[in-house]
Amino acid sequence: MSQPHLIGIAKLAAESGVLEEKSRVEYRDLEARRYITKCPNPALPFQWTINPYRGCEYGCKYCYARYTHEFMELRDPRVFETRIFAKKWNRTAFLNELRRVPFEQGIAIGTATDPYQPAERRFGLTRRMLEVFAVHARHQGLWITTKSDLASRDAALLAAIAANQNQVSVNITITTLDTNLARALEPFAPRPDLRLGAVQRLAEAGIHVCVNCSPVMPLINDSEESIDAVAKAAKDAGARAFWSNVVFLKPCASQVFFPFLEEKFPAAVRRYRAAFSDAAYLKGPYLETIGQRVQRVRDRHGFHSRSTGEGRHPGGENPQLQFSWE
Numbered sequence: 001m002s003q004p005h006l007i008g009i010a011k012l013a014a015e016s017g018v019l020e021e022k023s024r025v026e027y028r029d030l031e032a033r034r035y036i037t038k039c040p041n042p043a044l045p046f047q048w049t050i051n052p053y054r055g056c057e058y059g060c061k062y063c064y065a066r067y068t069h070e071f072m073e074l075r076d077p078r079v080f081e082t083r084i085f086a087k088k089w090n091r092t093a094f095l096n097e098l099r100r101v102p103f104e105q106g107i108a109i110g111t112a113t114d115p116y117q118p119a120e121r122r123f124g125l126t127r128r129m130l131e132v133f134a135v136h137a138r139h140q141g142l143w144i145t146t147k148s149d150l151a152s153r154d155a156a157l158l159a160a161i162a163a164n165q166n167q168v169s170v171n172i173t174i175t176t177l178d179t180n181l182a183r184a185l186e187p188f189a190p191r192p193d194l195r196l197g198a199v200q201r202l203a204e205a206g207i208h209v210c211v212n213c214s215p216v217m218p219l220i221n222d223s224e225e226s227i228d229a230v231a232k233a234a235k236d237a238g239a240r241a242f243w244s245n246v247v248f249l250k251p252c253a254s255q256v257f258f259p260f261l262e263e264k265f266p267a268a269v270r271r272y273r274a275a276f277s278d279a280a281y282l283k284g285p286y287l288e289t290i291g292q293r294v295q296r297v298r299d300r301h302g303f304h305s306r307s308t309g310e311g312r313h314p315g316g317e318n319p320q321l322q323f324s325w326e
């Protein structure tokens with residue numbers, strides 16, 4: 001079979017060298033054409049995004065970012081979680097890009113892949129970038145989104161960045177407090193209690209922390225009791241903001257999510273298939289129901305303010321819901 005002619009990022013990925021192999025995951029290095037990417041979505045409060053790694057080994061069943069490996073001609077969505085690319089580090093190039101971002105524009109780290117996934121312990125790219133931020137950056141907003149307790153390793157660094165006239169917010173995603181459910185949904189991510197520990201350490205360091213209870217998935221983690229438990233734990237740990245978004249399933253996510261559903265939630269399969277048969281987004285009053293549910297929970301626990309951009313992902317458009325789960 002003839003090989004496809006590869007160009008751009010696909011060519012760089014094919015030529016990348018293996019840095020390290022673990023039993024499940026292979027790390028590769030990737031030439032970085034740029035570190036800081038313009039965000040094309042005007043609805044989002046940040047104008048620039050940074051993803052130090054391509055691919056994410058946490059392997060969340062609902063992950064919408066798997067399509068990003070398709071740019072490298074890696075079309076099996078499962079490879080997203082087993083072949084991780086670490087961008088080659090060039091401090092001067094990163095600094096030059098950072099200096100071109102205007103003060104009034106915000107930067108989000110971890111919009112497509114987790115910046116504190118296990119690769120960070122090995123390569124430290126996120127920390128290297130934050131070290132540059134701490135010395136040189138003056139931007140109105142810096143948002144970091146992660147599921148990892150490793151984020152609290154950088155608490156002092158983040159506090160130094162915040163002290164340098166930057167508004168720093170760390171969004172920690174916690175979808176459930178149920179350890180078994182979390183293990184099923186996010187098999188290689190840190191346990192919810194470890195993430196809450198990071199919330200507490202970051203909050204104690206004076207960092208603005210938002211807990212993002214997303215995605216909310218019908219018949220899985222969408223009960224008020226479940227969302228309320230996450231919000232209460234977030235409040236107790238010192239989070240200042242709390243938010244949730246409803247799941248959406250683009251084709252790359254569906255290929256992984258539906259086999260998971262068939263195994264773990266077979267009774268829900270038929271309704272999910274009906275709901276997502278012709279669209280990635282739910283339809284019907286469900287969004288309004290969840291919105292009201294989340295608002296009650298936020299009010300109950302005193303989450304009155306919402307920091308701009310918390311928990312936002314690039315694929316997190318606001319869907320029009322026309323489907324009822326009630």
Ligand code: SF4
Nearest residue numbers: 056059060063113114
């Ligand atoms: S942590 Fe985020 S990027 Fe990583 S697999 Fe989970 S949803 Fe995808």
